[in-house]
Amino acid sequence: MSLYYDASTLLSSSSTQGGSFKSRIYNSKSLKASPAQIYALVTEASKWDILLREVIENAGVLLLEPKLTPLLWLLLVHDHLLSKNGIAAPASHPLRQAVERHKARLKAELTKSRVRRGCASIQDLQAAVLSEKKALLGPEGITESMYPRWVRINNIKSTLKGQMEATFSDHCKVDDLSELKSAKQIYVDHHIPDLVALAAGSVDFSSSKAYKDGEIILQDKASCFPAYLLLGDANGTWEGGDLVDGCAAPGNKTTHLASLLAARQNLLRSKKQHGRSKIISMDASAVRSKTLQKMVSVAGADKLVNVLAGQDFLALDPEDERFEGVTGLLLDPSCSGSGIIGRDDVPKLVLPGQDKQPKSTNRGTKRKRPAENDAAKPSQKQNEAQNKDSMDSERLLKLSNLQTHIVEHALKFPAASKVTYSTCSIHMLENECVVERVLASEIARKRGWRIMRRHEQPEGLQKWRHRGISVDPGSKSAGGERKSGISVNLTDEQLDACLRCWPGDEECTGGFFVAGFVRDEALAEGPLDLEGKRALDHDKGRDNESESDWEGFSD
Numbered sequence: 001m002s003l004y005y006d007a008s009t010l011l012s013s014s015s016t017q018g019g020s021f022k023s024r025i026y027n028s029k030s031l032k033a034s035p036a037q038i039y040a041l042v043t044e045a046s047k048w049d050i051l052l053r054e055v056i057e058n059a060g061v062l063l064l065e066p067k068l069t070p071l072l073w074l075l076l077v078h079d080h081l082l083s084k085n086g087i088a089a090p091a092s093h094p095l096r097q098a099v100e101r102h103k104a105r106l107k108a109e110l111t112k113s114r115v116r117r118g119c120a121s122i123q124d125l126q127a128a129v130l131s132e133k134k135a136l137l138g139p140e141g142i143t144e145s146m147y148p149r150w151v152r153i154n155n156i157k158s159t160l161k162g163q164m165e166a167t168f169s170d171h172c173k174v175d176d177l178s179e180l181k182s183a184k185q186i187y188v189d190h191h192i193p194d195l196v197a198l199a200a201g202s203v204d205f206s207s208s209k210a211y212k213d214g215e216i217i218l219q220d221k222a223s224c225f226p227a228y229l230l231l232g233d234a235n236g237t238w239e240g241g242d243l244v245d246g247c248a249a250p251g252n253k254t255t256h257l258a259s260l261l262a263a264r265q266n267l268l269r270s271k272k273q274h275g276r277s278k279i280i281s282m283d284a285s286a287v288r289s290k291t292l293q294k295m296v297s298v299a300g301a302d303k304l305v306n307v308l309a310g311q312d313f314l315a316l317d318p319e320d321e322r323f324e325g326v327t328g329l330l331l332d333p334s335c336s337g338s339g340i341i342g343r344d345d346v347p348k349l350v351l352p353g354q355d356k357q358p359k360s361t362n363r364g365t366k367r368k369r370p371a372e373n374d375a376a377k378p379s380q381k382q383n384e385a386q387n388k389d390s391m392d393s394e395r396l397l398k399l400s401n402l403q404t405h406i407v408e409h410a411l412k413f414p415a416a417s418k419v420t421y422s423t424c425s426i427h428m429l430e431n432e433c434v435v436e437r438v439l440a441s442e443i444a445r446k447r448g449w450r451i452m453r454r455h456e457q458p459e460g461l462q463k464w465r466h467r468g469i470s471v472d473p474g475s476k477s478a479g480g481e482r483k484s485g486i487s488v489n490l491t492d493e494q495l496d497a498c499l500r501c502w503p504g505d506e507e508c509t510g511g512f513f514v515a516g517f518v519r520d521e522a523l524a525e526g527p528l529d530l531e532g533k534r535a536l537d538h539d540k541g542r543d544n545e546s547e548s549d550w551e552g553f554s555d
Helices: 002-012 021-027 035-059 070-082 094-100 103-116 122-137 160-165 222-231 252-270 286-298 380-410 432-440 442-447 492-497 530-540
Strands: 149-153 172-174 185-188 195-198 216-218 242-245 279-283 305-309 326-331 418-423 449-451 499-501 512-519
Touching (some): 002 035, 002 070, 035 070, 035 103, 070 103, 094 103, 149 252, 222 252, 222 499, 222 512, 242 252, 252 279, 252 286, 252 305, 279 286, 326 380, 432 442, 432 449, 432 492
Parallel strands (some): 172 185, 242 279, 242 326, 279 305
Antiparallel strands (some): 149 195, 418 512, 449 512
16 A cells, blocks of 8 residues: 555655656655556546546545645545556555445446536546546646647658558548547648647557557647648758758657658658658767657658667867768757656645645645745845846856857758757747847858748748747745746837747647758848867857757657
């Protein structure tokens, strides 16, 4: 029973550790149960908590078993009713017996809950419950498990038509994301080619043959923007050449480039034309490069992609003959990750016996109202928050400097005509500010680089409505007041050329930003002193930002 006690303790205690909830579980030294089991139990229970509370309360069992806390009830009833293997404890264990004494009543209430929602299966029921929780929590409470599962079809090994006739043959198409309610429904995206969405809580396609064979790849919609912005549609205006993915691990964007390239080459072959291009992909981390190589191999992209393992993009010489044919570069460098859904939050569980409004089970986060005569004095928490704000600002500035340096380096490749820059951040300092600095740089002015205008973008992205912002909405200070945000001096046309995704809205993406740069010879001001620039770049060095451990093939 240590599994349930460990999970309950983790959820009920405040933590001074940094990092994501998952990393804290795996790094804990005090747990008796398997970290993988604990994480799976907590994340799965969080998907069902509204229903489990309903079942437990309607069964009237809370007061009948005083040894069980509401949180233990929720975790145990989840496994009793919904886990394939049931409660992970011997049949003779007192806590398991406490739940199973009421199994008939609990099962009956589960059936009533399913019937009330008009759900034919448990999968449909989970999708309905997640939809209810998403509506209840609002945008700020959205977690990754409440989002649709985005699936990209890999054109190297398959086609959208082929997958609709095979893997998704028993699925019914819906016209809008909001209509995804059932496990057997599918939405074909209107912005990104060969991308589909499945209802939250539907079948886990990571165990399917199509996924294992690399025919489909799990990838968030927003992270599909950079490759599509760079290469465009199969019959688009891209004129060919080699491509570079400068910060590539774990590999979703590299394999997306390869998939788009394969679709283009298939079209050329059908027209009896030929197009030969390769992708040069790299990551500064040797460990992450192994993941990159594995994903390229699974996707069947080995013939299209050359992986430079452990290669720092900034250490490349743009004049090297290996890159003389490079016309396009994709850059997705280290960033704050502020747009990633549910990255650092402990799952918020709705427990039996609670008020209807969901509360965090992390008791250590409750704040007492300060005494009236102490109201003007900064508390220890306020001082800590102010220090954290300062550290965050410093880190964002360092990241912004590094990101700008990386993009400027890409603009030096002699044959380059198109570059995309992206982050999974919502901070202006890492997004529009970087665009502004790049456009004002010497390399951009000398070589005629400008923003890729909206009408020049692929058709699907032209229709995307969220665009760049000129003023950061700011953030709350430790005292709760709204701090003024930063602003950028970009024209309306330049802001309209930037694409943004906002977490928690009806588009069901994480927070993301992407902008494209194109080379316009008519704007070039003259030759650039590259020798002087190399010496300057050598002295700048590179900020060593720590990167979180990779947790799967999904961006």
